[in-house]
Amino acid sequence: MGKLSISEIKTLFTEEELTETEIATLKNDTRKGVQQLIAKYEKDKQKRQMLEKDFYEMCTYERNSRLKGKEMIAGIDEAGRGPLAGPVVAAAVILPEDFKLIGLNDSKQISETKRNEFFEYIKENAISYSVSVIDNQTIDRVNIFEATKLAMKEALLLLDTPADHVLIDAVRLDNLPCTSESIIKGDAKSISIAAASILAKVTRDRLMNKIHEEYPMYDFKSNMGYGTKYHMEALNEYGISPYHRKSFAPVRENI
Structure with a gap:
């Protein structure tokens, strides 16, 4: 592999076109930019290995x-x-x-x-x-x-x-x-x-986004129906919607 620019090396890392042998050779490149690319590659590789291990354990x-x-x-x-x-x-x-x-x-x-x-x-x-x-x-x-x-x-x-x-x-x-x-x-x-x-x-988040379109005053697209401060204030101001759970105490208090 001939002398490449840092930009070219970055592209090769991004497109995963470097072999381990080529990466080992690049470690001898004294340019700061190249060493930063190698450090990022090693960090990403370690993270990937940890995620692989986590996935294996979750199986x-x-x-x-x-x-x-x-x-x-x-x-x-x-x-x-x-x-x-x-x-x-x-x-x-x-x-x-x-x-x-x-x-x-x-x-x-x-x-x-x-x-x-x-x-x-x-x-x-x-x-x-x-x-x-x-x-x-x-x-x-x-x-x-x-x-x-x-x-x-x-x-x-x-x-x-x-x-x-x-x-x-x-x-x-x-x-x-x-x-x-x-x-x-x-x-x-x-x-x-x-x-x-x-x-x-x-699935539920998408349903709540649709409900938000009907009743935007409760900000369901952000809180997904949870009792945030804004949601509670809206309940006090507007009362309940047809989608509120009347059996839940904070809602029951606003009926």
Whole structure:
């Protein structure tokens, strides 16, 4: 490799066209700009290795389930238990054994841009996925915990491919058509639950954005129905909307 400009070397790093041997040679280049590029490459490489390790560890429940003879392993998670308005949404997803999405984690730990990217990737690569939306009227009728379980179970039953084992974030579900495990903080421990977390949150966020268009005074596009200071002030000024959960104390006080 002949003497290249720093700009050319940067392009090669960006396009990942340098071999490890060529990078080792570049380490002898005394130009400050080249050394900075190498330092950034090493840092990014280390971060990538850590993410690879994290992803491998998050596949543990899936690997163990397959060792027990399970093949169609679903993950289930929900979004929207805590807000004062809007539905609770649950998603179920079955991922193929060779599924790989480095950086996949609990949806709350991922930026909105990355969540939207992952949302499309998961849908395109899943064996099967489904989403269940339970509205605020049902939440008020049966309570939020029961509504959450209802959404989770419905999502599981809506899968085109039946699951033979299901990994569930925190909640225990009864009378399922397959074996199950409830995992505390499962969205950070299982790729299947993490994927379901992404599907549920992005779906719910998009629904709340649509509701915001009807009732912009509550700023649902920003708070997603949670009881922010602005949201509480709007409740005091305008009263409740048809999407508010009347069984939740802060809302009930404004009826």
